[in-house]
Amino acid sequence: MHATVEQLLEIKDGIDNVVSQHVKTCAHCQNTLQQLQQLQGELHGLSSEVPSGQWQKIQATYLTTSQQKNTTRLVRAIYALAAAVLISAVVVIFTFSSRQDQENQMYEKMVQLIVESNTLEQLITTQLNQAPDLIDRSTAFRIERLKWRLKLIDQEIETSALADTDTKIALWEDRIRALEAINNNYGMAYNH
Numbered sequence: 695m696h697a698t699v700e701q702l703l704e705i706k707d708g709i710d711n712v713v714s715q716h717v718k719t720c721a722h723c724q725n726t727l728q729q730l731q732q733l734q735g736e737l738h739g740l741s742s743e744v745p746s747g748q749w750q751k752i753q754a755t756y757l758t759t760s761q762q763k764n765t766t767r768l769v770r771a772i773y774a775l776a777a778a779v780l781i782s783a784v785v786v787i788f789t790f791s792s793r794q795d796q797e798n799q800m801y802e803k804m805v806q807l808i809v810e811s812n813t814l815e816q817l818i819t820t821q822l823n824q825a826p827d828l829i830d831r832s833t834a835f836r837i838e839r840l841k842w843r844l845k846l847i848d849q850e851i852e853t854s855a856l857a858d859t860d861t862k863i864a865l866w867e868d869r870i871r872a873l874e875a876i877n878n879n880y881g882m883a884y885n886h
């Protein structure tokens with residue numbers, strides 16, 4: 695299987711991991727690695743001031759949710775909502791699909807990841823009204839970097855229509871990790 699974006703980021707930073715050998719000889723992974731390096735170049739060109747409105751939305755949502763002072767409850771809410779949406783999605787799959795069990799399970803897993811990713815993203819982006827200015831510059835930079843990573847993953851997802859389900863699952867897992875990392879960065883910014 696190809697390297698995840700996370701693994702490629704490690705390799706880019708000079709850290710060896712289980713896929714290092716594969717990446718050396720894989721054109722696809724090399725290509726993605728190059729994209730990452732390009733992104734890094736773009737990041738260096740970014741203004742250090744707080745960026746787009748989209749980002750402020752994320753910030754606003756996080757402030758709202760962290761005001762509840764109960765992140766655990768929020769996380770549970772995310773999964774409860776994801777599970778609720780998932781149930782209907784899975785019913786659709788079992789009703790209309792004649793795929794074999796294993797493939798069915800993979801599809802189920804992929805749908806679950808997509809739902810989880812969308813739910814997480816919705817929670818991060820729904821609130822529009824508050825735009826707090828409480829985040830320090832290094833956190834802002836980390837979050838901006840994660841947004842670029844999200845963008846890259848989205849590009850890969852868009853072009854993965856013909857890829858196998860394994861690859862798609864890995865991409866969605868990557869996407870969820872990036873969203874969770876954005877959430878965590880807001881958590882560190884607001885909870886001390």
Ligand SMILES: [Zn+2]
Pocket residue numbers: 695696697716717720721722723724
């Ligand atoms: Zn590869």
